[in-house]
Amino acid sequence: MPRIRPTRRRHLPATDFDAVIVGGGSAGLSAALTLGRCCRRVLVCSSGPPRNAPSPGVHSFFTRDGTKPAELLRLGRQQLAAYPTVSLREALVTAIVWEPEEQYFTLTMTPDRGGPPLTCTTRKVLLATGVADDLxxxxxxxxxxxxxxxxxxxxxxxxxxxxxxxxxxxxxxxxxxxxxxxxxxxxxxxxxxxxxxxxxxxxxxxxxxxxxxxxxxxxxxxxxxxxxxxxxxxxxxxxxxxxxxxxHAEQRQRSLLAQEANCRILKSGAVWTDKRGQTSQKGIYAAGDTTPAPQQAIIAAAEGSLAAIALNEALTREDCRG
Ligand SMILES: Cc1cc2nc3c(=O)[nH]c(=O)nc-3n(C[C@H](O)[C@H](O)[C@H](O)COP(=O)(O)OP(=O)(O)OC[C@H]3O[C@@H](n4cnc5c(N)ncnc54)[C@H](O)[C@@H]3O)c2cc1C
Known part of the structure; x- marks a missing residue:
């Protein structure tokens, strides 16, 4: 089947990716699916288990009620394999820096397998980093x-x-x-x-x-x-x-990336976003447990998809500027 390749416009910054998604849980993988289907060049970086890892099954997830948490994410990753513009990497993202001259973000990450830190550039970032429970x-x-x-x-x-x-x-x-x-x-x-x-x-x-x-x-x-x-x-x-x-255990963000990027953080510790997942920092989106929405895997997946649509539309507006 012929593939539609996104056209590169001269006025756009040359980056490794259109979007980097930090966190490969329900929110991150769902966002990657939506963006892959938009022919966007996407990298999903994830390090560490999802929040529900100790649980025997994910419940209340339409069509997947009771599926083991690891299996749910395995299926999510497997389905992404059909989209050649999506890549996955097991790595901990340690820094996100906006480069004002180049008009892109540079991300630094440490691969889980070891080795030196890596960097990549991207036009947009989606934080799907979840929360941790302090018992x-x-x-x-x-x-x-x-x-x-x-x-x-x-x-x-x-x-x-x-x-x-x-x-x-x-x-x-x-x-x-x-x-x-x-x-x-x-x-x-x-x-x-x-x-x-x-x-x-x-x-x-x-x-x-x-x-x-x-x-x-x-x-x-x-x-x-x-x-x-x-x-x-x-x-x-x-x-x-x-x-x-x-x-109801105390919670904290799994990652300080949003705080370090000066995104607005609510009193509850959640990352503020508008209705479509845009944080207070232009170009940085957030989805899943990281945000104030009710915390369920299917809601995280829906938020990931919603943020991905908003992100793709922002990219499209930039692509279509003369
Ligand atoms: C014990 C337990 C049982 C649960 N059971 C259910 C259930 O039955 N049904 C249900 O709907 N919900 C359940 N939940 C809630 C559910 O786990 C969350 O709503 C869901 O996991 C949120 O998805 P997420 O993608 O936002 O975050 P997560 O699934 O937590 O994924 C975030 C990922 O990002 C990674 N990450 C964080 N920082 C970085 C970084 N800097 N670089 C790279 N990767 C990073 C994390 O390691 C993690 O893998 C349960 C929660 C708990 C604690």
Whole structure:
């Protein structure tokens, strides 16, 4: 089949790529697919596992419900092989520099396999670098993360419905999450690991829902070898038998690239974008968990596609300038 090759205009900067995507999770691979189909020269640089790597399956992803996280991304990469203008590299991007004279970005990256740092030039950049979860420093939390310790009932509530559940958290966060989780089980306990920080009115509402509150300090979580939770052990009082615990962990950006490029960062730590994924820095786009949108793999993929369309349209406007 004859291939349409993008024409090079004299007024455009000569760069290695039209777009470099930093991060090869759902957001990054989905953006690469859209841009590959626009005949754009794209490089996807990714280093490290996706956020959901400890989880046995990606749920709520249309047509892929329950697929292993690594398999979802393998399929994504496999489908990109059909697009000859898309390349993938396992490398950590360490710097993004705008070159005002040349009107392009230079990126520096360290290959995962070792060897000296590499650079490349590109007209646009898409940050799809995701977030990291900082779990409370309680023995057993990290070991059970993704199986007995869960971050989101929309992703995992179905799998533990009707089971003995707990929610970890204080104040409004714990109070809100425990009510949400009560949708999936009538046996839910709120464990606040210290004073609950809930008003009398809030406590009354929990009592009406049959949700007990345990304010004792938590010493450790005990689980099975397969990562399922067995007990929550307190500094005082009886251990609590539970099958799973939900919590909203603290989050931080996986990468400081957006901050270093002076992109606007919101109080929550998320990278601000307009409705189409453009950050406050011209030519730099962001998609996926990096942005303030709800954090789900399918939403990240949709945001990647949306940002890729905006990015392609910006490139097209530049291409078509006389
Ligand atoms: C335990 C757990 C289970 C989950 N389960 C579900 C579920 O069942 N269903 C669901 O819809 N969602 C689930 N999620 C949420 C889901 O993981 C995220 O919404 C999704 O991974 C976001 O995709 P992303 O592409 O934005 O980021 P990620 O998937 O995290 O991908 C970002 C990638 O960028 C790489 N990267 C970061 N910085 C750089 C850099 N400087 N250079 C190169 N590469 C870099 C990272 O290493 C990573 O590989 C779960 C999350 C967790 C924590």
């Amino acid at each position: 409370p420093p309680i023995d057993g939390m990290r070991e059970l993360w993704g199986r007995g310790v869960l971050h989101c009932p929309y992703c995992h509530g179905w799998e533990v419905q009707g089971q003995r559940l707990a929610v970890y958290g204080r104040g409004k966060t714990g109070w809100g999450l425990v009510q949400l989780v009560s949708r999936w089980s009538r046996d839910v306990v709120l464990c606040t690991d210290g004073p609950a920080g809930i008003t009398e009115h809030g406590r009354q509402r929990l009592r009406r829902l049959g949700i007990a509150v345990r304010e004792e300090k938590i010493v450790r979580l005990e689980g099975r070898r397969d990562g399922q939770l067995r007990h929550i052990v307190f500094a005082s009082g009886e251990p609590l038998e539970r099958d799973a615990v939900f919590l």
